[in-house]
Amino acid sequence: MGCVQSSGREEAAGKVEEPPKAYSWDRKDKVDPADFTLEGLRGEEAxxxxxxxxxxxxIIQNCQSSQIFLLDHINTITIDDCSDCTIFIGPTTGxxxxxxxxxxxxxxxxxxxxTRDCCRLEVYLLCxxxxxxxxxxxxxxxxFQAFYPQLKDHFSKASLSVFNNNWSNVYDFTPVDGETNWSTITQPSALPHAFPLPRSQLLASVGLSVEEESSVVPYTLGSPQYHGQEAALVILFHDNDQHHKATTFIAALRSQVVDCRIQHSxxxxxxxxxxxxxxxxxxxKAAVSQGPVIALLCLGTGVHQACTTLARDMxxxxxxxxxxxxxQIDSFFSYASMSMTM
Structure with missing residues (x-):
């Protein structure tokens, strides 16, 4: 009996206790909310x-007379209780x-x-x-008009298309009879005048520009009606080079048509x-089944002939x-408008 008891104690003493299993969700880096919050700025750049x-x-909240630049892709963002600020928000998925x-x-x-309970905001938007x-x-x-070297990649990571912009199609949830709560800005020179660029060495080194000529998002006029003007709707069907083709098309068209304007994209x-x-x-039917199409509504003198010539090669x-x-133009944008709500 004594030998049996001794053997059991030796086995127990020889056992090595295994560490608890570590799972992937336990190894995630802890997120410090302070790293993703700007609060209480007064006359500062951040x-x-x-x-x-x-x-x-x-989160941005309770800031006054400050310049804020978020030069990265973001999930969602809330901006509360701010006044007299300029704020740049990188591509935001939600x-x-x-x-x-x-x-x-x-x-x-x-x-x-x-927006809710806001007054006198200028918003330069891709939505x-x-x-x-x-x-x-x-x-x-x-x-929206902006450029910095990583911006195109940030659009991709945020799953946003630079060609799908509904900035001027604003819905007023609380209209007031006899009043208009919003209006549009259709001069690309307005943003550079209203928006100072970063001055601090770290933020300035990113290379932000808000000029139309360098913007990764095509400048569009938005909601004003195109009827009565020479117009052409260009549809680029899906392939691996579709976005590059669309950008190249716009640049070539603007070089050929002096008064060229892109009404919608x-x-x-x-x-x-x-x-x-x-x-x-x-x-x-077969072409649209390959993937999303890019549509550009182009205006200008001689724009139809120029679009036809350029489109032939693409x-x-x-x-x-x-x-x-x-x-066809009316039918396409009626469909595009309905697809936003689906």
Whole structure:
């Protein structure tokens, strides 16, 4: 009996206790909310450089007379209780929500944009859906225009298209009879005058520009009607080089048509039945099935002939220079508008 008991004690003493299992979710780096918050700034310049936000949520609150630059891609952002500030917001996958702010200039790109209880904001925007204002007044909206070397990559990481911009299609959730709570800014020179660039060495070194000529987002006029002007809708079908083709097309068109303007740009997925309705035939059913199309509504003297010539080398479609073409333009943007809410 004594020998048996001794053997059991020796086995117990020889056992090595195994450490607890470590799972991948236990090894995640802890996020410090302070790294993703700017609060209580007074007459200061502050921000984040590429790689410092990296798709996290961000908060800006209770800032006055300050310049803020978030030069990275972001998940969602809220801006609360700020006044007399200029704020640059890098590509944001989800929502930008601005509340209780006044006398600010905001430049941003996002999936959704909303304001509540705001007054006298200038917003230069790229928005994939319809911007919404609520209980807000004296709002001005313009087209996003910006460049820094990593910006195109940040758009990709945020899953935003530079060609799908609904900046001027604003919905006022609380309209007031006899008053207009928002208006549009259609001069690309307005943003450089309203938005000072970074001065601190760290932020300035990123190379931010807000000039139209260098912007990665095409400058569009937005909502004003195009009827009565020479117009052409150009459709670039999906392939691996589609975005480059669209950018090259716009640059070439502007060099050929002195008064060229891009009224709208959209990137949307079309079903075969939608292609038949828009193009009034089945010729392009196979092409739209390959992926999203990029559409550019171009205006200017001689723009239709110039678009037709350029599109021939790119395999793009240009609406006819006739009443049929105008109906196709209306039909496409009616479909694009509906697709935003789906």
């Amino acid at each position: 921000g984040r450089v590429p790689g410092s936000i990296n798709g996290q949520q961000f 929502s930008v929500f601005v509340r209780d702010c006044q006398e600010c200039v905001v430049v941003g790109a996002c999936g959704q944009f909303r 994939q859906t319809q911007p919404i204002i609520e209980a807000s007044s004296k709002m001005k909206f313009g087209c 959209r990137e949307v997925k079309m079903e075969a039945v939608d292609a038949v309705r828009v193009f009034q035939g089945s010729e392009h 395999g793009a479609y240009v609406t006819p220079d006739s009443s049929i073409g105008l109906r």
